[in-house]
Amino acid sequence: MNYFSSNFKLGILGGGQLGKMLLNDTRKFDIYTCVLDASNEAPCKIASNEFHLGDLLDYDAVYNFGKQVDVLTIEIENVNVDALEALEKEGVKVYPSAKTLRTIQNKATQKLFYVDNDLPTAPFTRFAYLSEIEDAIENGGITLPFVWKAAQFGYDGNGVKVVRVLSDLEGLPKGECIAENLVPFKNELAVIVARNASGEIKTFPVVEMEFHPEANQVEYVICPARIDNDVAKKATEVALKVSKAFNHVGLLAVEMFQTENDNILINEVAPRPHNSGHQTIEANYTSQFEQHLRAILNLPLGRTDSKVGGVMVNLVGAEGHTGNVVYENIETIMKMNGVTPHIYGKKQTRPFRKMGHVTIVNKDLNEARRVAEDVKKVIKVISD
Amino acid sequence: MNYFSSNFKLGILGGGQLGKMLLNDTRKFDIYTCVLDASNEAPCKIASNEFHLGDLLDYDAVYNFGKQVDVLTIEIENVNVDALEALEKEGVKVYPSAKTLRTIQNKATQKLFYVDNDLPTAPFTRFAYLSEIEDAIENGGITLPFVWKAAQFGYDGNGVKVVRVLSDLEGLPKGECIAENLVPFKNELAVIVARNASGEIKTFPVVEMEFHPEANQVEYVICPARIDNDVAKKATEVALKVSKAFNHVGLLAVEMFQTENDNILINEVAPRPHNSGHQTIEANYTSQFEQHLRAILNLPLGRTDSKVGGVMVNLVGAEGHTGNVVYENIETIMKMNGVTPHIYGKKQTRPFRKMGHVTIVNKDLNEARRVAEDVKKVIKVISD
Numbered sequence: 001m002n003y004f005s006s007n008f009k010l011g012i013l014g015g016g017q018l019g020k021m022l023l024n025d026t027r028k029f030d031i032y033t034c035v036l037d038a039s040n041e042a043p044c045k046i047a048s049n050e051f052h053l054g055d056l057l058d059y060d061a062v063y064n065f066g067k068q069v070d071v072l073t074i075e076i077e078n079v080n081v082d083a084l085e086a087l088e089k090e091g092v093k094v095y096p097s098a099k100t101l102r103t104i105q106n107k108a109t110q111k112l113f114y115v116d117n118d119l120p121t122a123p124f125t126r127f128a129y130l131s132e133i134e135d136a137i138e139n140g141g142i143t144l145p146f147v148w149k150a151a152q153f154g155y156d157g158n159g160v161k162v163v164r165v166l167s168d169l170e171g172l173p174k175g176e177c178i179a180e181n182l183v184p185f186k187n188e189l190a191v192i193v194a195r196n197a198s199g200e201i202k203t204f205p206v207v208e209m210e211f212h213p214e215a216n217q218v219e220y221v222i223c224p225a226r227i228d229n230d231v232a233k234k235a236t237e238v239a240l241k242v243s244k245a246f247n248h249v250g251l252l253a254v255e256m257f258q259t260e261n262d263n264i265l266i267n268e269v270a271p272r273p274h275n276s277g278h279q280t281i282e283a284n285y286t287s288q289f290e291q292h293l294r295a296i297l298n299l300p301l302g303r304t305d306s307k308v309g310g311v312m313v314n315l316v317g318a319e320g321h322t323g324n325v326v327y328e329n330i331e332t333i334m335k336m337n338g339v340t341p342h343i344y345g346k347k348q349t350r351p352f353r354k355m356g357h358v359t360i361v362n363k364d365l366n367e368a369r370r371v372a373e374d375v376k377k378v379i380k381v382i383s384d
Numbered sequence: 385m386n387y388f389s390s391n392f393k394l395g396i397l398g399g400g401q402l403g404k405m406l407l408n409d410t411r412k413f414d415i416y417t418c419v420l421d422a423s424n425e426a427p428c429k430i431a432s433n434e435f436h437l438g439d440l441l442d443y444d445a446v447y448n449f450g451k452q453v454d455v456l457t458i459e460i461e462n463v464n465v466d467a468l469e470a471l472e473k474e475g476v477k478v479y480p481s482a483k484t485l486r487t488i489q490n491k492a493t494q495k496l497f498y499v500d501n502d503l504p505t506a507p508f509t510r511f512a513y514l515s516e517i518e519d520a521i522e523n524g525g526i527t528l529p530f531v532w533k534a535a536q537f538g539y540d541g542n543g544v545k546v547v548r549v550l551s552d553l554e555g556l557p558k559g560e561c562i563a564e565n566l567v568p569f570k571n572e573l574a575v576i577v578a579r580n581a582s583g584e585i586k587t588f589p590v591v592e593m594e595f596h597p598e599a600n601q602v603e604y605v606i607c608p609a610r611i612d613n614d615v616a617k618k619a620t621e622v623a624l625k626v627s628k629a630f631n632h633v634g635l636l637a638v639e640m641f642q643t644e645n646d647n648i649l650i651n652e653v654a655p656r657p658h659n660s661g662h663q664t665i666e667a668n669y670t671s672q673f674e675q676h677l678r679a680i681l682n683l684p685l686g687r688t689d690s691k692v693g694g695v696m697v698n699l700v701g702a703e704g705h706t707g708n709v710v711y712e713n714i715e716t717i718m719k720m721n722g723v724t725p726h727i728y729g730k731k732q733t734r735p736f737r738k739m740g741h742v743t744i745v746n747k748d749l750n751e752a753r754r755v756a757e758d759v760k761k762v763i764k765v766i767s768d
Contacts, residue, residue, distance in 0.1 A: 020411065023431075024408050024411060024412075027404065027408060027430075027431060027729075028408075028724070028725075028726050028727070029725065029727055030727035030728070030729040046411075046430070046431060046432070046433055047407075047411060047430060047431040048430070049430055285722055285745065286724075290724070294718070299715055299718055300715060300718045300719040302718070302723075302724070303721065303722055307691040307692045307745070307747075308691045331683055331684060334678070334683055334684045334686070335684040337687065338669055338687055339686075340412070340670075340674070340686070341412075341413065342412050343412070343413055343414035344414070345411075345414040361669065361691070363691075
């Protein structure tokens with residue numbers, strides 16, 4: 001099959017910002033694309049060849065969409081996996097596989113997968129209901145503090161809470177969850193692994209997610225991570241082991257903790273282009289989006305190393321602003337050294353909604369990091 | 385006006401590959417785009433917000449299209465300039481200006497502009513009809529050999545011929561033309577100048593167009609050019625003078641000759657993103673397309689220097705092949721170091737048609753140049 005001439009169709013489940021950035025590179029390779037999304041205002045509505053309206057969790061919507069394409073990929077994990085399984089049986093190439101997605105969609109299953117495959121992760125206990133946690137504490141099964149995580153449908157920090165006292169459990173969703181040991185760590189790291197169907201594997205450089213000292217929120221993604229070579233090597237090895245355990249095709253973003261003893265523990269994975277790889281567009285030889293395409297189309301993978309140092313800052317909706325979005329001071333940051341804003345095209349802002357990101361590149365990574373701080377101080381995503 | 389929220393419309397005249405690459409960056413900035421093109425199969429049909437069918441040389445088509453947008457730009461020079469003049473009078477921002485386009489569209493007028501503005505260019509004579517050339521030779525007004533250039537509608541080497549003997553004139557178009565002195569040169573160079581409406585100016589690094597030793601055809605665009613610093617400085621100064629003479633807004637690509645005495649002579653200009661700047665997508669801090677947008681939207685201009693060395697190879701249709709395009713061996717070149725193909729999405733190939741380009745980047749420019757040679761040997765644009 002030749003992807004570079006007609007008759008081939010790539011399907012993408014989800015029409016958000018990741019899909020939008022993926023579409024840019026499908027255009028570069030002239031790949032015919034079909035996108036399924038529930039919103040008529042999805043950023044992928046333009047730049048795809050065909051835009052289909054439909055619910056990603058609906059069996060029929062996903063199945064009927066998938067029947068029309070040759071290769072099916074995702075830009076969001078919450079899709080109907082039963083439909084993907086049926087499509088796989090009928091010969092559609094689905095990357096990531098239904099099996100991988102089923103494992104990843106549920107955080108308890110995902111953690112058990114690491115244990116079963118001898119992959120390092122923080123100790124944890126699974127609970128069918130939130131109410132079971134209290135008993136477990138009373139019986140000494142688990143001890144405070146710990147990290148509560150909802151098993152399903154967590155997104156961008158939702159569904160995760162550090163529980164220090166029992167009352168912290170109040171108001172949390174009642175369903176399946178895990179309690180994970182609170183492991184002190186020095187750094188949160190991530191490695192994106194790319195693997196194509198022929199088994200060729202490449203990893204992007206280890207990145208560092210720098211946290212705000214007080215807000216405990218990722219402020220900057222820094223590439224390459226400012227860590228020792230042996231830690232970077234260890235993190236890369238762990239990420240490769242995870243990719244192999246899943247027999248994964250496409251991108252797999254592996255988020256990890258570097259503990260105070262320089263051990264690497266897997267936090268969670270995403271089987272698709274990921275927020276921790278946005279800076280690759282400007283900073284690396286091959287962007288994560290191009291690499292995902294190369295992988296799922298079984299093309300040779302591109303170089304993953306850095307051309308220059310890169311720092312990524314998310315543009316999220318400011319607190320207290322809901323409505324038509326305005327990017328205040330965007331012209332000011334565009335004057336700064338090596339700054340490129342990426343605006344995702346969502347019309348409405350609300351607090352903490354991901355509205356875009358800004359990449360800052362420089363041969364001197366420290367200078368890029370310094371400019372990133374200026375960017376973060378100046379730009380505001382508000383409503384009009 | 386805020387380009388980063390709604391109600392702003394950018395119009396692009398022409399829906400070919402330059403427009404397509406420009407659209408990629410409009411997506412990054414979430415700019416609403418309208419494209420006018422005569423072909424329903426234009427590469428810009430997707431990725432624009434609105435695609436309008438119409439003849440770019442038709443007054444009404446261009447005028448009616450232009451009335452709907454706030455800023456109007458081009459990706460091809462052959463458009464109806466009378467309509468642009470009318471639109472300018474009615475408040476549409478047209479970049480490049482109607483006046484600039486009128487000067488550039490006619491090569492005789494363009495050459496006279498250089499003379500009038502004391503800009504260096506090879507000596508030439510204008511003729512209203514081809515038939516006048518023979519008389520001029522007989523009268524000693526011009527001497528063989530010289531370069532014949534059609535005044536209008538030349539494109540990609542069409543409309544240019546070295547005339548060594550009188551019979552070389554046979555079969556050439558009969559209309560307005562110029563006869564230019566054949567100046568021996570060492571290198572063909574190009575500089576892309578960006579200027580925004582506020583007058584901020586930046587230049588991209590000087591590039592070198594390397595010619596095939598026998599075919600006299602540009603084979604590689606090499607950035608930065610492998611020339612002495614003082615020659616690069618001189619070429620950049622000349623390009624800046626041209627941009628100022630036009631009072632240009634947007635990109636102006638200035639093609640120049642480096643003579644055997646290291647003088648710089650202007651060959652011709654293009655008031656838009658240009659083939660000599662495609663490698664900026666991968667090799668420079670800001671791509672020419674993003675820079676064109678920044679310039680015409682009066683945003684701050686981005687850094688123009690190189691992240692890494694870049695070499696660009698055009699993918700043109702092979703001789704003897706007309707029909708549905710196939711990119712033979714594209715997977716082989718994608719295995720090579722630092723190689724990214726750009727496929728323009730034209731369905732039909734024909735001999736010498738520009739179907740795409742390939743960028744090769746490397747920190748070592750000589751290595752990129754070596755890989756480029758392999759790319760050129762291996763990939764073939766043929767029909768099925």
